[in-house]
Amino acid sequence: MIGLKGTLNVIDNSGALLVECVNVLKQKVNNGWGSVGDEIVCVVKRARPVSGQTSSSAAKVRQGDVRRAVIVRTRKPVRRPDGRLIRFDDNAAVLLNNKREMLGTRIGGVVSADLRMKGWGKIVSLAPKVV
Numbered sequence: 062m063i064g065l066k067g068t069l070n071v072i073d074n075s076g077a078l079l080v081e082c083v084n085v086l087k088q089k090v091n092n093g094w095g096s097v098g099d100e101i102v103c104v105v106k107r108a109r110p111v112s113g114q115t116s117s118s119a120a121k122v123r124q125g126d127v128r129r130a131v132i133v134r135t136r137k138p139v140r141r142p143d144g145r146l147i148r149f150d151d152n153a154a155v156l157l158n159n160k161r162e163m164l165g166t167r168i169g170g171v172v173s174a175d176l177r178m179k180g181w182g183k184i185v186s187l188a189p190k191v192v
Contacts, residue, residue, distance in 0.1 A: 062137040063095040066107065069154040072133065072172075073165030075121045077156055079107040080130060095132055096181030099140055100161075103130050103154065121164050122156065125165070130154040131181055133172040146171065147192065155184055163187075
């Protein structure tokens with residue numbers, strides 16, 4: 062459950078390391094709380110430093126940028142249809158552009174299998190492990 066001012070780790074190679082949620086983009090069914098597979102608007106709080114001689118494609122985001130992201134892991138337990146509860150050690154997200162495409166080309170961590178049911182199959186296919 063991610064709400065306003067919630068912080069998430071970024072697990073793609075877009076250049077961001079830590080983001081802070083400022084809005085949850087979805088229907089008003091859960092009073093502004095986001096779960097796995099929900100789209101959010103976030104601010105980049107920490108990013109990898111940009112060196113002078115690298116190309117502009119190396120770091121796609123900078124500190125202070127406002128971006129969209131999709132939640133891929135939460136500390137709040139999520140109940141699966143078979144009754145199991147799935148909980149992760151941290152909150153994590155993958156950054157998106159305005160066309161709902163991934164900014165990064167790789168994913169560096171475990172993602173939830175619930176993403177496939179919510180229409181984020183591209184993220185699931187790039188992830189090294191799906192739980």
